Amino acid sequence: MNWLDIDNIHVWHPYNALPSKTKILPVKKTNNTTIFLETGVELIDGMSSWWSAIHGYNHPKLNEAIKKQVDIMPHIMFGGLAHEQASILCEKLVKLTGLNSVFLCDSGSVSVEVSLKTAILYQKAKGLNKYKFLALEHSYHGDTLGAMSVCDPLNSMHSIYGSYLSKNIFTTAPALGFDSDCSKEIKDLENILEKHHQEIAGFILEPIVQGAGGMRIYNPSYLEKARELCDKYNILLIFDEIATGFGHTGRMFAFEWTNIKPDIITVGKGLTGGYMTMAAMITSKEISDTISDSEIGVLMHGPTFMANPLACSVANASIDLLLSSSWQKKVNKIEEIFKKELETIKGLDLVKDVRNIGAIGIIELKEDCFAQEIQDYCVKNGVWIRPFGTLVYSIVAYTIEEKNLIKIIRTMCDAIKSIKKK
Numbered sequence: 391m392n393w394l395d396i397d398n399i400h401v402w403h404p405y406n407a408l409p410s411k412t413k414i415l416p417v418k419k420t421n422n423t424t425i426f427l428e429t430g431v432e433l434i435d436g437m438s439s440w441w442s443a444i445h446g447y448n449h450p451k452l453n454e455a456i457k458k459q460v461d462i463m464p465h466i467m468f469g470g471l472a473h474e475q476a477s478i479l480c481e482k483l484v485k486l487t488g489l490n491s492v493f494l495c496d497s498g499s500v501s502v503e504v505s506l507k508t509a510i511l512y513q514k515a516k517g518l519n520k521y522k523f524l525a526l527e528h529s530y531h532g533d534t535l536g537a538m539s540v541c542d543p544l545n546s547m548h549s550i551y552g553s554y555l556s557k558n559i560f561t562t563a564p565a566l567g568f569d570s571d572c573s574k575e576i577k578d579l580e581n582i583l584e585k586h587h588q589e590i591a592g593f594i595l596e597p598i599v600q601g602a603g604g605m606r607i608y609n610p611s612y613l614e615k616a617r618e619l620c621d622k623y624n625i626l627l628i629f630d631e632i633a634t635g636f637g638h639t640g641r642m643f644a645f646e647w648t649n650i651k652p653d654i655i656t657v658g659k660g661l662t663g664g665y666m667t668m669a670a671m672i673t674s675k676e677i678s679d680t681i682s683d684s685e686i687g688v689l690m691h692g693p694t695f696m697a698n699p700l701a702c703s704v705a706n707a708s709i710d711l712l713l714s715s716s717w718q719k720k721v722n723k724i725e726e727i728f729k730k731e732l733e734t735i736k737g738l739d740l741v742k743d744v745r746n747i748g749a750i751g752i753i754e755l756k757e758d759c760f761a762q763e764i765q766d767y768c769v770k771n772g773v774w775i776r777p778f779g780t781l782v783y784s785i786v787a788y789t790i791e792e793k794n795l796i797k798i799i800r801t802m803c804d805a806i807k808s809i810k811k812k
């Protein structure tokens with residue numbers, strides 16, 4: 391049997407039925423920002439594999455790191471054992487975030503789970519029984535059950551899981567726009583916290599850009615106010631930087647657009663340059679000290695593949711590569727091109743809004759039934775994107791050539807124009 395036939399009969403794809411309800415394309419190989427299909431077709435990658443391949447695919451430095459590590463030690467359990475690549479990585483994460491204590495885990499969703507568990511433990515260690523979380527509408531924090539319970543209730547279809555899903559508290563997401571006034575949403579936040587603070591262990595949010603829950607960019611001042619209120623009510627401030635981290639918004643971490651720091655950060659996606667599945671939770675020293683010195687005493691979590699050496703070594707190489715490159719200049723240039731090119735379709739009938747920041751460009755449509763049609767058009771014209779709902783967007787590797795970026799954006803725009811013509 392042809393392997394694509396096997397895929398069609400036996401293999402689940404994300405957010406899909408079996409067999410798949412949408413066209414699945416067979417990939418043969420990748421290089422930098424090109425995806426080579428089995429059919430001989432080449433696509434420019436406008437997704438960077440869900441925000442992860444920040445240096446493009448098959449970067450020589452990253453390939454070298456992982457090849458070298460595989461001969462030394464492909465994996466070793468982390469219970470009771472330590473290894474050099476993990477220590478080097480945790481030191482880097484500590485330096486980059488200004489926090490102290492790192493828990494390495496195997497995917498973004500798991501790092502969110504661990505951060506929720508950590509927040510509850512911390513509160514308990516302080517003698518407080520706080521078992522709920524506050525999250526924003528339009529949020530996305532992952533697909534495992536705990537992470538899902540802090541995702542936007544509508545987007546993530548909470549109702550399907552009924553009473554199995556933990557009930558959390560949601561507040562209005564800050565208004566769209568980096569410079570927009572969000573005093574109304576701050577007022578909502580104040581009211582909710584005043585009413586519910588005694589049960590809330592932590593406030594989890596994606597700083598500056600809400601990703602998969604709506605591709606929304608908002609004002610950093612909201613985060614500063616959130617910091618103030620969390621301090622007032624003994625609530626931990628958790629920033630999920632899984633999507634925004636490692637330069638996507640034009641700063642190494644999105645919280646660097648503010649003058650505050652969260653208590654907990656989760657990172658993933660770009661952490662290994664898109665090579666291996668790995669994520670991390672990083673907390674303040676106060677949090678790890680409080681838990682460790684308490685009666686509870688330990689953080690009860692430990693994935694089998696925690697701190698996998700291959701993942702650590704490629705993450706180290708990816709961070710080194712980022713820091714030694716002029717990544718910020720590149721991201722700023724990408725931002726400039728997105729801004730200029732997206733401007734051209736602003737007035738279109740079907741277009742509700744265009745927005746961009748860093749390596750992220752977004753077109754929001756007024757209607758949500760064109761995602762497949764737009765994707766098909768783009769693929770036919772040599773571009774890989776994956777629109778969802780009303781959102782047609784691209785997040786690119788920082789290594790992308792200018793002409794390829796322009797082609798991605800123009801093809802997305804042409805795809806939308808082609809719909810209008812009907």
Ligand SMILES: *Cc1c(COP(=O)(O)O)cnc(C)c1O
Pocket residue numbers: 497498499500502530531532533596601602630631632633634658659669
């Ligand atoms: C992708 C994502 C996650 C989940 O990460 P996985 O590695 O897919 O489990 C969590 N939070 C945010 C903000 C994300 O973008």
